[in-house]
Amino acid sequence: MRAVSPNLMSTWTAWFPILHWGRSYDRRAALADVTASAVVTLLLIPQALAYAVLAGLPPVTGLWASMLPMVIYALMCSSTVLGPGPTALRSMMSLAAAGSVAAVGSADFAAASALLALLVGVTLLVMGALRLGFVAHVLSRPVLAGFMTAAALLIAMGQVRHLLGVPLQADDALAFVRSLWHHAHATHGPTLAVGVGALGLLLVLRRAAKPVLVRLGVPAAVAGLVAKAAPLWVMLLAIALSHGMGWAQHGVAVVGEVPRGLPPLTVQPLLQLPWSVVQALLWPALLMALLTFVEQISIAQDMAARRREPLDANAEMRAMGAANVAAGLSAAFNVGASFGRTAVVADAGGRTPAVGLITAVLLALTALYLTPLLHALPMAVLAAIILTSLGALTDWGSFVRHGRYARADLAAQVLTFATTLLVDLLSGLAAGVLASLLLHVARSSRPHIAVVGNVPGTEHYRNVLRHPVVTQPHILGLRVDESLFFANAPYLEQRIIELVARQPQVRHVVLQCSAINAIDTSALESLRALNDRLGAAGVRLHLSEVKGPVMDQLQRSDLLQRLSGQVFLTHHQAVQALAGDTPSQD
Amino acid sequence: MRAVSPNLMSTWTAWFPILHWGRSYDRRAALADVTASAVVTLLLIPQALAYAVLAGLPPVTGLWASMLPMVIYALMCSSTVLGPGPTALRSMMSLAAAGSVAAVGSADFAAASALLALLVGVTLLVMGALRLGFVAHVLSRPVLAGFMTAAALLIAMGQVRHLLGVPLQADDALAFVRSLWHHAHATHGPTLAVGVGALGLLLVLRRAAKPVLVRLGVPAAVAGLVAKAAPLWVMLLAIALSHGMGWAQHGVAVVGEVPRGLPPLTVQPLLQLPWSVVQALLWPALLMALLTFVEQISIAQDMAARRREPLDANAEMRAMGAANVAAGLSAAFNVGASFGRTAVVADAGGRTPAVGLITAVLLALTALYLTPLLHALPMAVLAAIILTSLGALTDWGSFVRHGRYARADLAAQVLTFATTLLVDLLSGLAAGVLASLLLHVARSSRPHIAVVGNVPGTEHYRNVLRHPVVTQPHILGLRVDESLFFANAPYLEQRIIELVARQPQVRHVVLQCSAINAIDTSALESLRALNDRLGAAGVRLHLSEVKGPVMDQLQRSDLLQRLSGQVFLTHHQAVQALAGDTPSQD
Missing domain, CATH: 3.30.750.24 (STAS domain)
Incomplete structure (x- = not known):
């Protein structure tokens, strides 16, 4: 037997930090990680289902998008609390990109969504290997703020259809306003009642659950986590009521039959796509990779600073790239880090990336045994869950702040915002990047x-x-x-x-x-x-x-x-x- | 009657320089301009027909694209020898962009082509008004060289179909090679003979016509112009032979019935296009506007330096913008300056922008009375005319020059070249611009x-x-x-x-x-x-x-x-x- 050279060993450890922290993993850490995993799973299940629907895919793919990617990420990441999973923004962008090459709901659409995740992953891996992390800086703060605020509005517009129970277009703001004007009169009463009820309950639980529970003697930490899992309680309540009262018979749209099981690990559907689909997805993949990395690194830096932990940006980029490749091979869609979920893991006391491994197991059990429960879940409730998650994306104050501070930055922000709302997500982001770069070129175009x-x-x-x-x-x-x-x-x-x-x-x-x-x-x-x-x-x-x-x-x-x-x-x-x-x- | 204020008058003169040079226009200048107009018309007719076909439109639209735009440009330009007209590059880009929103040959496709010209025009007018000319510098030399060389290859691939008489795909290099492999065996002999014959004749005339004529005692200047009009002679010869020998009956594809007449001046078809078409054409229009301006200004600067004339870049941008708006309203397509045609006007002694006015009249006469002659013109001859014009676009030497001088620039050039060939024209140009900008950001991303x-x-x-x-x-x-x-x-x-x-x-x-x-x-x-x-x-x-x-x-x-x-x-x-x-x- 030959000894492994220390050099090779350190390369392995750089790529798979689990080889380092895994050695000192003990029972205390495991206990903390299992608790954090249970809590984040409760938060993740409704999100995963809702964001899968948002991406135009069957709800179960949301669970798939959190399983293998989480495992791969846990093996490769340097951050102790981040984890990949579906997010509203990425789902919306995936819908737009895959929807431009195949009809939503078709087998080709599902394959294109998976291919997009794969391309995003490969882009991140290549950028990581070439140490091109600096490229992410082209998404300047004003551009990001303008883009995300507009994206949140577009996502909200897309959910109004489920709340009102009428078909509405939401490709851009103009199309939405026009179709709302034509269809609002046909609003389906029961659906609206369910949706508004769920929305109200979510908002009340988020505000009031913690103080009420604390007053009832529940420890503050537990009360906080119960409040954060509000979407799960609302979802369970809605399923029970819908089942008991037969909402579906009253014309309320429900999730319906959800296939259960683990993700198929195959590249077959991807290989059957023509080359023209790959071409059409290259630009979206590049922009989504940049966005995914920028968001991830800003959450990771924030967490590393709070927890006084070191952070390896290259390891993060590689891990997120590999996670997206895994999502693509699991018939899922683009995944990224979420500030909300990360904060929950940190609050619940998660200590190592093992949280991701345990969560993946819990999600696999859900996908195997619990999906039949979802049959009666109203779409309007999923829409309400998505709507209440959008606050994290909007940043209206930044328009005032940036306007006061630097006009040129405000102009870039407004351009990004307007293009995103009036044209589409990818054009908005691209216009913002281009505007930032052009501003920079303009500043340096007159040498002294x-x-x-x-x-x-x-x-x-x-x-x-x-x-x-x-x-x-x-x-x-x-x-x-x-x-x-x-x-x-x-x-x-x-x-x-x-x-x-x-x-x-x-x-x-x-x-x-x-x-x-x-x-x-x-x-x-x-x-x-x-x-x-x-x-x-x-x-x-x-x-x-x-x-x-x-x-x-x-x-x-x-x-x-x-x-x-x-x-x-x-x-x-x-x-x-x-x-x-x-x-x-x- | 009120006197016009001198300030207002000078604004008018800035926008319409014809108000300035028109006052001193005399018979000597008119004689020179008429001669130059006649020569450039002879060169332009076959080009206009060929480039219209290249853009996926009826041949007569090529004549339309040179009429009203030329008149508008002549009223507003500062250069004495430039003129807008169809070019191979722009036609190919127009085909790609309009073809992505409507089926080639449909009424919507024609409307989308015209809308694209209109959008390019408006973009140039807006950029001119905001004095954003510097933006054009983002098309750096390596990116332009890589893009144009690849575009010339793509255009050539698109013409092989007409030369061989078999259906070939040429959306990208891979598709072309694959379909050539499948279809080359079905080559139509007579079509190939006609195409290769025309190609050979064009090449021989271009090389040998001038020296032979000079040896026969024809003045060098006249001989040079006769040689430059080689496409016209080949076209006329082909029409005569095709008509006399009944090539169409032998299966050689011909132009067929060409509608004649002047362009319809209407916005009706454009207004019937949905908003989504406008959205889809915004990016192509932006890139094509940049490209059109960069090419125009480099030709104009070159000519101004040779002729020791002043040049107003803003006037040029406005004039080309207005010319493209005119093309859009004439049911035509994107127009730009051509180095070849500009050189011919200069050689033929053109002295003022009136050349454009006279040429427009000659073209209108052609569109009204001469199009029936084109019926028997073989498509293979138009393909040969396009192929011989591509030399001006390719610049293989630049790969060696730039590689020797600066590796990073070569990388940007190769990226542009490969993306253009393997994905599409607009992606190639966009990738090049992005690469140039990122190189610049990378250089300045580490402050001292x-x-x-x-x-x-x-x-x-x-x-x-x-x-x-x-x-x-x-x-x-x-x-x-x-x-x-x-x-x-x-x-x-x-x-x-x-x-x-x-x-x-x-x-x-x-x-x-x-x-x-x-x-x-x-x-x-x-x-x-x-x-x-x-x-x-x-x-x-x-x-x-x-x-x-x-x-x-x-x-x-x-x-x-x-x-x-x-x-x-x-x-x-x-x-x-x-x-x-x-x-x-x-």
Whole structure:
């Protein structure tokens, strides 16, 4: 038997932190984890069912989405309290993306939903492997706030249909308002009563359950957890009443037959999808992967700070990627971290990722034996559960805060919000990302360019606007204070042409490159165009003080051969060499 | 009668430069313009027909796309030689975008194509009005080169079907190769003969026509123009042969009945499209507007430099926007500038935008009286004309050039190229833009942060790595050398947490803000999180040397109230005030 090399062992431990914390796992930790698992399972069951329906899939797939992904995540994660599972936002995005390639309810739709989860997972794994975590920063705060608030509104609009018992469109805000106008008169009374009743009960339980229980002598911690599981109590009550009073016979839509069992582990349906479906899901997968990572890491950082625990962002990204791959292979849909569930695990005293393993077992038992109970559950109650969960997504205050603080950020937020509401979720998110990036490019598209002159008696050159310096009429010395790239090079080109046009005596332009650390391909083309345009006007372009690495780079292009002027070691040498070449007096 | 105010008059002249140059228009200019118009019309007719077919529309719409748009453009443009018209690239993109919302050949498809042109036009007009021209720079050179080369390949693949006379898919490169493999054996001999013959003749004429004519005594300028009109001669020859030999009876696909007449000026079909079509065309319209402007402005700049003429980029953007709106209202499709046609106008001596007006009249006559001639024109000949025009789009050398010069740029180019070929045109362009922007964000995502210490005997603070300075173990002084924004603030946050973790004695972090010109909303949240995280570890965060505008901005947020430390006027004051607060020795 060979010994495992310590190096290999540490790679294994990096990928599977359970190999590290699992060794010191003891009975006390296990007891705490089992309690936390039981509580989070009670919270998760109604959420899983509701979010599966929101994603356009059978309720049981919500349970599947929490089983294998939770196991995989628990093996790979570094955070002690996070866990993957269905979320309202991701379900809505999954519905939109999969719905654009297949009819909701078809076998292809289910396969496309699973494929989307798989693609999100692969994207996260690839980004993790390439250490592209920084890419997630392009989802800036204003864009996220605008997007999530609009998404919550869209999700709410989508649930109104179940509350009123009438068919309503909710693809975008305009379609919703139009169809509400046409159909509101046909509202089904009993359905509305059930829905509003469930909504009211949920809101009351959430506010009043804890203080009432505490007054009755229940310990505060237990009372808090009972209150958090309010959706489960409302669901059980609704099932009992619906069953007893025969709501379905009164025209109240119910969940109906729910297939039970464990998820099929297969890639067969995914492989039968045509390539065009993969193409159509690539962009949604990329955006959803970014969103999933940004939300996860912000919850994880928050928790790590509160619990004073270290956090490995790369491990988190890998674990969430693998969890989504697992969801895709379990015929489920995109999963992510939820702030609500994470807080419940922390409150209930969960101590290690083993919470995920135990919860997965409890959910498997539910999927195997308890789904027949759901037959009589009214859809309106699931809608009420979704509606009460949306508060965590909305952030109206941010519009005021960001508006007061920075107009440009507010503009990006409003653009994201409006595009999400009026076009669709993915366009909204994409528009927001693009707006953030463009704002950044706009800020850096005008490099600082100084006209420089000689400080008398020295070899130094300084800005003519700030220092008493000497210039020569036929030489234009310029210093650029930034690296040149696609967004700022065109401005430089245009600015120099303007400066030369204003000074007809100029015969030489000397670009002092001491602050230029890099010149990208587009900027190189701009310099070449500048050289040619100046050349056509009889003006020669020179460079001075080019840094070593930049010079190496330029030597791999043809700019130096085409340059009408020379490259000087110092700006002073350039000015001295060109001083004699004054314009002829004809 | 009131006199027009000079201010209003100059606004009118800015929008319609024809009011300026039209006043001095004389017979010499008119003669030159008529000649140039005749030549460019001969070149444009076959192109217009071919590119209309490429866009999935009836051939006559290609003529429509050059009429009203040319007139509108001529009234508003500043360039003397550019003109809008159908181009291979735009037609292909229009086909892809309109084909995603309606079946090619349907009335809705034609309406969607026209709507797309209208949206592109409106986008350009809005961008022009908001002076957003800089946005076009996000299409960096490597991305453009990768995109255009791949687009040329896709266009070529789409024409192989007409050359072989078999149905082939060409949505992406994989689909093309697969369907070529299945169908190549069924190639229709006569069609192939006609197509290859036309292709060969075009290539020979382009190379040999000019030198042969010159040797026969024809003036070089005339010979050059005759050679440039090669597509027209090949087309006329093919029509004559096809008619005489009855090619259509031998199974060669021909253009067939072409409706003749002038474009209907109506918005009726556009208004009948559902809102979802508008939504689906918004992104394609945005990308096509950017592409149209970038190509136009690069051709215009090149021509302006050669002809030593001024150029107004905003006027160009407005004119091209209005031309596309006109195309949309003429039941046509997206139009843009073409380098080939522009060069022909310049060579033929065109002097003013009146060339566009005269060409439009010639095209109208063609659309009214000459379309019946096209009946017998083989599709394979149109395919050959398109194929020979693609050389202007491909730039294989750029892969080598950019690869040698900058790896990151090559990566963006290859990504754009591969996504365009394997997914679709719009995804390819979008992926390229995103890659360019992300490269830029990546470059600026790590701000330069220096730990600073006191230069003994002074009130100055400098980088500890470069200067012999004095620091105190319980104070960490840091200077950030860049403005803080969404992409670099998370790095700052993480870096400071790491620095503090390495120095357990630190009780105060002082951020010297002398180089920070702005802090965006996301960076503000990072500072708030940093303040809280440091606070949890018993470390206080102070700011020093905050610039006036930044301080004004911060005062509109709650950061200053929440700050665990103070704001100091100078870094030296901060260090002096905190010097006494050493850690207790317990």
